[in-house]
Amino acid sequence: MDTLTRLTRRVEREQKARKEAEALLEKKSFELYQSNQELKSLAAELADKEERNRLLLESSSDGIYAIDREGLCSICNPAAAHMLGYESPEQVIGKNAHMLFHHSHQDGSKYPEEECVLQTGLEKEIKLNVLFWRVDGSPIDTECRAAPIKQNGEVVGSVVSFTDISERLETEMQLRQAQKLESIGQLAAGIAHEINTPTQFVNDNIHFLQEAFEDYHKLMSLYDQFLQASEETVQEDKKKEVNLLVEEIDLEYLQEEIPQAISQSIDGLKRIAKIVRAMKEFSHPGEHEKVLIDINNAIETTIDVSRNEWKYHAELETNFDSDLPQVPCLPGEFNQVILNLIVNASHAIADVVTNSGNMGKILISTQQDGDWVEITVSDTGGGVPEEIQGRIFDPFFTTKEVGKGTGQGLAITYSVVVDKHGGTIVLDSQQGVGTVFTVRLPIKVEQLEVQDNE
Amino acid sequence: MNKRILFVDDEKNVLNGLKRSLRSQQKDWDMSFVLGGQSALEMSYNMDFDAVVTDLRMPGIDGLHVVKELKKHHPEIICIILSGHSDEEMIMQSTGVAHQFLAKPCTTRDLINMLTRIFSLKDFLGNKKLQSLVAGMKTIPSMPETYNKILRQLASPNNSLKEIGDTIKQDPAMTAKILQIVNSAFLGLGRHISDTGEAVSLLGLGIVKSLVLSIGIFSQFDEKKVMDKAFSLEKVWQHSLKVADLARRIAVAENAEKEVVDNSFLAGMLHDIGIIILEEHFSEEYGRVRELAQTKGIPMYQAEYEMFGATHAAVGAYLLGLWALDDPLPSTNTRRFVGAAWMVFRH
Numbered sequence: 001m002d003t004l005t006r007l008t009r010r011v012e013r014e015q016k017a018r019k020e021a022e023a024l025l026e027k028k029s030f031e032l033y034q035s036n037q038e039l040k041s042l043a044a045e046l047a048d049k050e051e052r053n054r055l056l057l058e059s060s061s062d063g064i065y066a067i068d069r070e071g072l073c074s075i076c077n078p079a080a081a082h083m084l085g086y087e088s089p090e091q092v093i094g095k096n097a098h099m100l101f102h103h104s105h106q107d108g109s110k111y112p113e114e115e116c117v118l119q120t121g122l123e124k125e126i127k128l129n130v131l132f133w134r135v136d137g138s139p140i141d142t143e144c145r146a147a148p149i150k151q152n153g154e155v156v157g158s159v160v161s162f163t164d165i166s167e168r169l170e171t172e173m174q175l176r177q178a179q180k181l182e183s184i185g186q187l188a189a190g191i192a193h194e195i196n197t198p199t200q201f202v203n204d205n206i207h208f209l210q211e212a213f214e215d216y217h218k219l220m221s222l223y224d225q226f227l228q229a230s231e232e233t234v235q236e237d238k239k240k241e242v243n244l245l246v247e248e249i250d251l252e253y254l255q256e257e258i259p260q261a262i263s264q265s266i267d268g269l270k271r272i273a274k275i276v277r278a279m280k281e282f283s284h285p286g287e288h289e290k291v292l293i294d295i296n297n298a299i300e301t302t303i304d305v306s307r308n309e310w311k312y313h314a315e316l317e318t319n320f321d322s323d324l325p326q327v328p329c330l331p332g333e334f335n336q337v338i339l340n341l342i343v344n345a346s347h348a349i350a351d352v353v354t355n356s357g358n359m360g361k362i363l364i365s366t367q368q369d370g371d372w373v374e375i376t377v378s379d380t381g382g383g384v385p386e387e388i389q390g391r392i393f394d395p396f397f398t399t400k401e402v403g404k405g406t407g408q409g410l411a412i413t414y415s416v417v418v419d420k421h422g423g424t425i426v427l428d429s430q431q432g433v434g435t436v437f438t439v440r441l442p443i444k445v446e447q448l449e450v451q452d453n454e
Numbered sequence: 455m456n457k458r459i460l461f462v463d464d465e466k467n468v469l470n471g472l473k474r475s476l477r478s479q480q481k482d483w484d485m486s487f488v489l490g491g492q493s494a495l496e497m498s499y500n501m502d503f504d505a506v507v508t509d510l511r512m513p514g515i516d517g518l519h520v521v522k523e524l525k526k527h528h529p530e531i532i533c534i535i536l537s538g539h540s541d542e543e544m545i546m547q548s549t550g551v552a553h554q555f556l557a558k559p560c561t562t563r564d565l566i567n568m569l570t571r572i573f574s575l576k577d578f579l580g581n582k583k584l585q586s587l588v589a590g591m592k593t594i595p596s597m598p599e600t601y602n603k604i605l606r607q608l609a610s611p612n613n614s615l616k617e618i619g620d621t622i623k624q625d626p627a628m629t630a631k632i633l634q635i636v637n638s639a640f641l642g643l644g645r646h647i648s649d650t651g652e653a654v655s656l657l658g659l660g661i662v663k664s665l666v667l668s669i670g671i672f673s674q675f676d677e678k679k680v681m682d683k684a685f686s687l688e689k690v691w692q693h694s695l696k697v698a699d700l701a702r703r704i705a706v707a708e709n710a711e712k713e714v715v716d717n718s719f720l721a722g723m724l725h726d727i728g729i730i731i732l733e734e735h736f737s738e739e740y741g742r743v744r745e746l747a748q749t750k751g752i753p754m755y756q757a758e759y760e761m762f763g764a765t766h767a768a769v770g771a772y773l774l775g776l777w778a779l780d781d782p783l784p785s786t787n788t789r790r791f792v793g794a795a796w797m798v799f800r801h
Contacts, residue, residue, distance in 0.1 A: 189539065192538065193511075193537075193539050193558075194538075195538075196538030196558040196559055197465060197468060197558060198467070199558065199559040200468055200471065200536075200538065200558040200560065201465075201467045201468045201470065201471030201472075202471070203471070203475075203559050203561060203562075204468075204471030204472055204475035204562060205470075205471050205474060205475070207474075207475040207561070207562045208474035208475045208477060211475075211478060253477075257474055260470070261470075261471075261474055264467050264470060264471070267467070311513070312511055312512070313513065357492075357513070357514035357515060
């Protein structure tokens with residue numbers, strides 16, 4: 001083999017190898033191109049997805065944020081930032097969410113992070129009403145949902161979404177206020193009567209006492225003359241004059257009536273004072289916090305202010321447990337509940353006894369049952385028909401004719417008992433026999449801090 | 455003879471108070487005080503009463519029931535409601551049933567004055583038949599045109615209180631009725647209203663509407679029932695209006711106070727209301743009164759007296775007294791102005 005042949009072969013080999021390499025290169029390039037293309041579309045898809053997620057977060061009118069296990073905010077959407085008074089989510093992200101906008105209780109006292117109810121969101125899904133604080137220090141009532149974020153089966157944080165319910169609470173408050181005003185308006189006429197009646201007889205008695213005093217005065221002056229005259233000169237005609245006057249002014253009648261007129265007047269004034277005091281106690285203006293109240297006493301007050309509503313067609317009896325513990329209540333709202341129940345009972349009875357001259361009966365009793373206080377209001381009215389029993393707590397549901405009530409009474413009663421006090425209210429009614437409403441309120445305040453419906 | 459008065463209330467203390475405070479009236483009045491509507495009715499079966507003063511809301515038989523029942527047996531009875539309630543609906547119901555509505559608390563003086571005034575007007579009228587007639591009157595007939603006009607105005611969606619007040623002002627019958635209602639104590643005014651426009655605006659459109667449309671406080675004159683061919687309601691009302699207008703103008707010219715001006719107008723407006731009552735119910739007799747006056751050449755009032763033992767003025771006065779429309783403090787000036795106006799237009 002000569003050199004040429006070797007070289008030629010080598011060239012051929014190299015040429016082949018090169019071709020192969022080129023072919024490989026081409027193949028690889030193509031593959032590369034292909035995977036690049038795939039990568040590109042994947043990236044685009046990814047970007048698109050992220051954009052969509054971002055849009056989703058940014059467009060949502062619910063506030064959404066997420067925290068990691070340390071409580072640091074990892075995600076925050078503009079709605080959340082905006083509702084909390086921040087200009088952009090960046091001002092929130094990376095910071096401790098609790099410390100930033102959940103730092104205090106309603107009364108302004110410090111809310112330690114380790115007690116934060118939203119912590120529960122790291123373990124399970126929860127829904128509750130929470131008070132947040134805006135950056136300017138103003139509070140915002142929200143309805144919150146929190147749920148754990150899991151990665152490979154491990155909880156890495158929690159996502160919280162919330163809506164501003166201040167407006168809804170405001171509307172609810174206005175509705176309650178309207179119903180309160182309605183029932184106070186209704187009561188006003190009755191209370192006026194409860195005051196006018198004793199005023200009438202106190203006036204009359206005083207008029208009588210005035211006249212009686214004038215008569216006494218006449219008699220006293222005559223006695224005076226009698227005494228001034230010396231023993232010897234006591235004339236028979238003076239004596240006669242006194243006797244005549246005693247008869248004329250009917251002294252016997254006066255002596256009998258005057259003490260009664262005075263004591264009945266005192267009773268009348270007591271009655272007026274009592275109803276005025278009850279009226280003041282009933283309304284509790286400006287009391288928006290739960291305080292410990294004497295349930296029996298509060299019910300008595302409400303009975304006093306509503307007397308004119310029931311006294312013409314019903315007798316009202318009470319059976320109070322005198323050992324009842326004090327119960328944390330919103331006093332004005334609790335009275336409203338009792339008033340609604342009494343007025344309802346009274347209307348139910350009035351419908352049955354109309355013009356018959358018969359009297360129905362309302363019985364109100366209280367008792368303790370473990371951690372609960374139970375109040376029952378029963379009447380001997382016509383009962384609630386079975387087909388509407390399920391609806392009587394619905395707002396605007398009423399069987400009364402138009403103008404005779406807004407249909408808000410029992411709805412608000414329900415909302416006050418259940419939502420505001422964490423209690424229960426049940427109806428037990430039998431047509432033709434009567435109706436019993438049973439209200440149960442928790443004695444311990446802790447039970448009503450959080451409503452947790454899983 | 456002493457007047458017999460029945461007092462009814464569901465509260466013993468109120469009855470005791472009334473009894474004591476009315477002690478000085480014992481020489482003129484025989485008073486019974488009963489607890490509750492049932493006892494009131496039982497007592498009324500055995501005794502006649504000139505007047506009843508009753509509470510409105512009572513358990514069982516209420517005041518309205520008592521009044522209605524008493525009126526059935528004693529049409530001439532004077533019915534006064536004395537109530538601490540100012541429930542609009544209940545007062546509307548008592549309009550037309552009771553003559554007057556007194557609000558608790560009411561002073562002894564007011565109660566005595568009111569009853570004394572009504573009793574003296576009743577005695578002045580004398581004739582028992584007329585006493586019953588006047589006590590039983592719920593409405594005074596209006597001119598049919600005016601009556602229809604007010605119905606139209608009330609039904610119209612764009613009615614105004616002022617227009618309605620103006621219509622009522624032109625009609626003596628409506629004027630009397632609306633003032634009776636507004637002066638009933640339920641509005642708690644504590645002052646006497648003599649101006650119709652003021653009365654209507656105090657009551658408000660809603661109440662006026664239901665008073666007229668559902669309670670029927672106004673009525674129209676039924677010409678067919680009139681036997682006295684010489685009678686024309688329109689003429690009497692026209693005359694009343696003229697006297698009223700002139701009396702008012704005289705009062706204004708004399709720089710009288712607003713109250714006197716209003717009262718002068720009102721008195722002029724209502725001074726012949728007795729004629730309407732007599733014509734509506736005793737048309738035939740009233741026709742004979744005219745004949746009597748002509749044949750004998752005597753004034754109408756004298757002829758009226760011969761026929762009824764009373765004049766139309768006494769009839770009108772008793773009605774206005776029962777309806778609380780008589781001036782509680784009669785002003786000599788009012789009488790002077792109306793008298794002068796009347797002299798100008800006398801029949």
